[in-house]
Amino acid sequence: MIDYKGNTIDSDQDPDLLWACKGGGNGNFGVVTELHFKTYPAPQSFSGYRMKFTNLTSDKFVQLIRLWFQATEKLPKEAFSAFVLNGKFLTILFTNFAANQTxxxxxxxxxxxxxxxYKPMKNRNLAAALKNYYGVKEPIYFKNSSAGLYTGIEDIEKGLEDIFAKVVASKGMIYQINTLGGKINEVKASDSAYPHRDINYLSELQAYWDLPSQEEKLTKSFEEIQQLLRNIGNIKQYRNYPDINFPDANNAYFGNNLARLQQLKKKYDPNNLFDYPQVIK
Ligand SMILES: Cc1cc2nc3c(=O)[nH]c(=O)nc-3n(C[C@H](O)[C@H](O)[C@H](O)COP(=O)(O)OP(=O)(O)OC[C@H]3O[C@@H](n4cnc5c(N)ncnc54)[C@H](O)[C@@H]3O)c2cc1C
Incomplete structure (x- = not known):
């Protein structure tokens, strides 16, 4: 990393730097010019199970989200699941790259x-199977942000009916929950600046629109859902899904690791040369 004086710092000589950059880099300390990654063999096969549910009512939504949380409580390490509510339309995806699906x-x-x-796709070649998940290639209008990190359904239980009502009332709004766990929480929380390793679920809000004139209304609904989630106690957020409107953003992103990151900011960039609205001060 090149620091504010133009010096090169290498994490081989300075382990704090590597700790900070694993989850807390984000332009806070200097300009990273080189990263070395360990690589792992790609899985041989991949299975994906996509389920669609139409014409949801609020009651059905609550029933299905409860079943989904139960189903995903103890997923194998090779598996992932996403719960994606788009209006009254729900998609649930399970994926798994282990060989045995039974x-x-x-x-x-x-x-x-x-x-x-229901579309099961079993034991396909990984590279070919992933093409099913490619997004659109043309530019689109959208806003995306973290909508909380949850230990389980208890973190959102009080808001379920209101979340459903707001998503249904705002065309283009998507409320999604993804599973974490697996290898992510095998690493000790103290080994990197990423503070949420013990958390099982990551949620996000997405809003998509076709015309610039639709942005204001959707953004307002977006903020109302964020407020609703805060009101029921969700303040932890994922730094890769940032939002300029998060109150106390760095606490939300970095939790218990914020104090150490602030000390490192002082060490690497004492004059705050690297600065932007959500920089670590
Ligand atoms: C459509 C979409 C889908 C996404 N899906 C996922 C997902 O599934 N999972 C997930 O984890 N994330 C996801 N993200 C978030 C994405 O991973 C982050 O936005 C990503 O980290 C951005 O990296 P970048 O290099 O594009 O970024 P930038 O936006 O350029 O940089 C990200 C941060 O790193 C800093 N930075 C950039 N370059 C350097 C440097 N050389 N030295 C020091 N700091 C630097 C920037 O200041 C900034 O704070 C998604 C984003 C989008 C737009």
Missing amino acids: DFEKTFSSLLPFVSD
């Missing part, structure tokens, strides 16, 4: 009686 499929059997469309 036991895994039992994980989500409680959801299958309610599906209107």
